[in-house]
Amino acid sequence: MIDFCLRQGQGGANILDVDRHGVTALHQAAWGGSALAMRHVLRLAPGLVPVNDDLGFDVTAWAVFGGSQEAVEYAVEIGGRSPLTPNPMGSSALDQISSHPTAEMCEMRHWLTSRFSINTAT
Numbered sequence: 001m002i003d004f005c006l007r008q009g010q011g012g013a014n015i016l017d018v019d020r021h022g023v024t025a026l027h028q029a030a031w032g033g034s035a036l037a038m039r040h041v042l043r044l045a046p047g048l049v050p051v052n053d054d055l056g057f058d059v060t061a062w063a064v065f066g067g068s069q070e071a072v073e074y075a076v077e078i079g080g081r082s083p084l085t086p087n088p089m090g091s092s093a094l095d096q097i098s099s100h101p102t103a104e105m106c107e108m109r110h111w112l113t114s115r116f117s118i119n120t121a122t
Contacts, residue, residue: 024045030063049079060072061087097112
């Protein structure tokens with residue numbers, strides 16, 4: 001992300017670029033777990049918050065995928081969807097990490113369910 005921002009400042013990249021999967025610099029900063037990098041991207045391109053990738057995942061989902069509680073909190077604060085809200089295909093960020101039972105993703109799932117107050121018992 002830092003390299004991207006440096007290239008952007010030298011005219012080598014455009015902060016509004018979207019890759020072939022619809023991923024933006026804000027998605028990358030969120031996935032990297034840095035609210036500071038997210039703030040930097042938003043200073044340069046404030047219109048990126050509502051942008052979804054090709055699968056319909058937004059900045060909050062990318063923060064969840066990256067495993068950073070700080071980035072998730074910031075993504076929601078700036079207007080990203082709740083990590084519990086399904087994308088247009090019917091899958092939420094919480095659903096996605098539930099299919100990856102790593103220790104980090106289990107910790108994130110626990111935090112999300114307590115932070116966003118849902119009942120996971122069915």
